[in-house]
Structure formats: C-alpha cells, structure tokens
Amino acid sequence: MGTTATSQSYDVVIVGGGVVGSSTAYFLASNPDFNGKVLVIERDWTYAKSATALSSSSIRHQFSNKLNIEISMFGSEFVRNAGTLLEVDGDKPDLAFHENGYLYLANEEQYPVLKRNHDTQTSCGAEIELLNPEGLGKKFPWLNLDSIAGGSYGLRGEGWFDSYGLMSAFRKKARSLGVEYIENEVVDVVTDGKQVTAVRLASGETIQCGQMLNSAGTRGPKIARLAGLNIPVEPRKRNLFVFECETPLEGVVPLMIDPSGVFFRQEGKYYLGGTYPKHDPEADVDDFNVLHDEFDEEVWPFLAERVPAFEAIRVVNSWAGHYDYCVLDHNAIVGPHPELSNFHFANGFSGHGLQQSPAVGRGLSEMITYGQYKTLDLSLLGYERVIQNKPFLEESVI
Structure with a gap:
C-alpha cells in the first residue's frame, strides 16, 4: 500500500x-x-x-421503480450476510444492521403516489405494510397524525447499518x-x-x-x-443533525419521512435527522461547513409538529456531506x-x-x-x- x-x-x-x-x-x-x-x-x-x-x-426498498427496488433488495441481503461474504482470515465484519424499517407518511395529495409505489414494491417481493391513520397510531403512538392519510412501513430489509x-x-x-x-x-x-x-x-x-x-x-x-x-451530476450538500430528546420515544422507531421531506431515525440513545439537499449553483465539493440554521428553520419545526415529544430536543452533533446528484x-x-x-x-x-x-x-x-x-x-x-x-x-x- x-x-x-x-x-x-x-x-x-x-x-x-x-x-x-x-x-x-x-x-x-x-x-x-x-x-x-x-x-x-x-x-x-x-x-x-x-x-x-x-x-x-x-437502506430502503421503498422506491418507485422496479429496478431500484431490486437493487436495494439485493443490497439488504448482502449486508445481512456480509460477515460471511467479506470474511478475511477469520475476521468477520459486523455491520450492525438495524432492520427498523422506513416509514413514509403521506397527506391526501401524496397518498395515491404512496399507494402506487407500495403496489410496485410488493410486486417485487418487498415486505412493505400499508397503514391507515388508525394503524399508524397503534404501531407508533408517538406520532401526531394530523393531515396524514396513510403511511407505508418496511417490515424487513430496511433500516441502517455501519x-x-x-x-x-x-x-x-x-x-x-x-x-x-x-x-x-x-x-x-x-x-x-x-x-x-x-x-x-x-x-x-x-x-x-x-x-x-x-x-x-x-x-x-x-x-x-x-x-x-x-x-x-452536481454536488448537493446535505446537513445531518444528531439530537437528544427529553422524553425518549417508546417501541420500535423506524426511519420516518414526513410529507415535508424532513426525516429522522434512531441513533443509539439519540436521533439523527435532516431534510432534502438543496440545489446550490455555488456548491463546492470541498465545503463541509454545516448550515446550522437549517435545523432551526427547516427541520425542527416539522419534527416538533409530527412528533410532539420533539418539542424539547437539543442538537449534540452535526456534519455535512455531499450527494453526487443526478439532475x-x-x-x-x-x-x-x-x-x-x-x-x-x-x-x-x-x-x-x-x-x-x-x-x-x-x-x-x-x-x-x-x-x-x-x-x-x-x-x-x-x-x-x-x-x-x-x-x-x-x-x-x-
């Protein structure tokens, strides 16, 4: 080397x-x-x-086109078996795959697309559950379901890893x-x-x-x-924020995507969240400065509305990376x-x-x-x- x-x-x-x-x-x-x-x-x-x-x-299976679904389904299988597939001299990597699933929430306008995508996903063999507001409330009681028409939740193969x-x-x-x-x-x-x-x-x-x-x-x-x-292809900066909550959420916590595009997931005893990367004509691939105002102005307000417990949270870490974004x-x-x-x-x-x-x-x-x-x-x-x-x-x- x-x-x-x-x-x-x-x-x-x-x-x-x-x-x-x-x-x-x-x-x-x-x-x-x-x-x-x-x-x-x-x-x-x-x-x-x-x-x-x-x-x-x-990693998720909840895409809209068949090829992306099949690509990620193989990805989940590979990550699950990485310890055996990528073993070197008895050293088996442990990628700590947390299969907590993705939870996509949709309002009335978005729900037909969510339903169409769900039909495509399940036709490929992805294990995705379509839930009405009542079902969402039972499974995730910490959610505020105002304006929510339904959600789709990954039962297997979706989550996060190392x-x-x-x-x-x-x-x-x-x-x-x-x-x-x-x-x-x-x-x-x-x-x-x-x-x-x-x-x-x-x-x-x-x-x-x-x-x-x-x-x-x-x-x-x-x-x-x-x-x-x-x-x-252009670089698009994505800011990620790790925060703690005074009242931790109970039960399974998936990676939740709000209709606004704001998302969060569990990160040990903390939570990690952010939103869509934005187009920036001045984007620099060497700029890794976190846009801290994004959390206060674009992330936290939607998190606090969707998850009432998140009205009292504190950012403990943050970083910025870049998508190589295909326009x-x-x-x-x-x-x-x-x-x-x-x-x-x-x-x-x-x-x-x-x-x-x-x-x-x-x-x-x-x-x-x-x-x-x-x-x-x-x-x-x-x-x-x-x-x-x-x-x-x-x-x-x-």
Whole structure:
C-alpha cells in the first residue's frame, strides 16, 4: 500500500475507492472468470470527507421503480450476510444492521403516489405494510397524525447499518484477493478517441489500462470531463443533525419521512435527522461547513409538529456531506459509454450509493468481465438516457 503503483499497466483501473469502487473491485476479484489485475486509485485514504463516511447509513426498498427496488433488495441481503461474504482470515465484519424499517407518511395529495409505489414494491417481493391513520397510531403512538392519510412501513430489509464498516470490509476483502490500492489522484485521462488508454496521476505516473471505472463521487464530473465526456451530476450538500430528546420515544422507531421531506431515525440513545439537499449553483465539493440554521428553520419545526415529544430536543452533533446528484432523474448513471466503450460510469447516485453499492458493484464487474449484465440488468441506468435526454424517473427521493 502506498502512493505508487507496482505496475505501469492494469486490466482495470478504478478511480475512486469508496463503497461503489471497492464493491466493484471485490466482485471482480472474487469472480473466477476474471483473471486480470485491478488498481484502485483513491485520493484520500482517511475517507473522512467521503460520501460513505458522511451518509445517514441507511437502506430502503421503498422506491418507485422496479429496478431500484431490486437493487436495494439485493443490497439488504448482502449486508445481512456480509460477515460471511467479506470474511478475511477469520475476521468477520459486523455491520450492525438495524432492520427498523422506513416509514413514509403521506397527506391526501401524496397518498395515491404512496399507494402506487407500495403496489410496485410488493410486486417485487418487498415486505412493505400499508397503514391507515388508525394503524399508524397503534404501531407508533408517538406520532401526531394530523393531515396524514396513510403511511407505508418496511417490515424487513430496511433500516441502517455501519456504512464505513461496509466500505472498509469491501476494501479489505478486495485487497486480500489481490486488488491493489494506491493513494493518489487522477489528473488526466488519455484516450485515442475510441478507448481509454491510460490515466495520468498527480505523482507524475502514467498508468496504462484495459478498462476504467469512474466511481469518484462528487469528483465524478471532473473525471468524465478529463475524458471529454459530460454527465448531468452536481454536488448537493446535505446537513445531518444528531439530537437528544427529553422524553425518549417508546417501541420500535423506524426511519420516518414526513410529507415535508424532513426525516429522522434512531441513533443509539439519540436521533439523527435532516431534510432534502438543496440545489446550490455555488456548491463546492470541498465545503463541509454545516448550515446550522437549517435545523432551526427547516427541520425542527416539522419534527416538533409530527412528533410532539420533539418539542424539547437539543442538537449534540452535526456534519455535512455531499450527494453526487443526478439532475436528469435522481438515478445513478451506470455502465459503459456507448462510444468510449472501455470507460464505465458509476456516478450520480443522488444519495443512494451506499445501499446500491453491492448490486451496482456486482453488475459493473459483470459488464467489465463479460460485456453484459448476468444477474440484474442495469441497462436502464445506462449513459444512453443522458444522450437521449430521457429521464428514468424515481419519485421516492430523500
């Protein structure tokens, strides 16, 4: 491990060693049909400012389109079995998966969409319960149900877990299988117009590559531009707040999403909450300053209205991270470029990268190895929709 690669040529170069890049590296290295050399280039081995480390560490099946549901259902299964799948020399990672579920609340206007999404989710095999106000009151007596027409609650496979633990376990397992990691930064992508031929590093090295994956998070658009490509992805800051409540909530506490978009979940003896990330034309991927006024003005008022016990709370910690937000349709861009065919995208996850990393890493490894998806077809997430300006819409975005 270091800043310098041990070779000048690799079959696959992965730019960005966060959870998606490391998942892809793991699935490549664990595939008996893949015999190539893999290099992962990560600019910061502390991962302190990575989306993985700064996320709300959650997974849900409650999406509006079938593919996203299936992606996350595989993700839940993988997280549940990570101790066995990612074991290295007897060390089994414990991701502390709390399957407390998501609880989406809807007002009268939103309820038809909630019901339609619920029908799609259950048709895929997701275990989601649709509740009327009476059912919500019985299950979650701490809720104020004024203006609520109904809710959908995940019974299994939804909740939160150790996000940094998953990324670290992918990385450790990939390295144990022969994947090489270096701490460096890609400053140029060399092409011949049809293929990526090499990447140039900040250290001055040039690394030849057979195939390249852009999994660089909020720096993904910059890496794409180095290859002469563009993706409709921008950074959006998300502020997260940890708070304590004078009167703790009793019973199971899921990750609740209010009709306003404000959410919270349990975090040990505390609670973690926030709201939608906002578009900011001046957004800077290196700006991690927390917008503290957001809690007082946009988060707490809705929390206190929906959960009366939250009228008396105190913020004890906060941090800010960034979504790599796909402005086309809030869905990731995954797979090869149709012309620069050995350049693969894993960008624009819009806050879903952690939960989608197992299925997307598996799919990308299949595309790189076989030239096609073998398990779950991810082609609807392909770059072609960007060229055609045809959104693949996802209605359930938080």
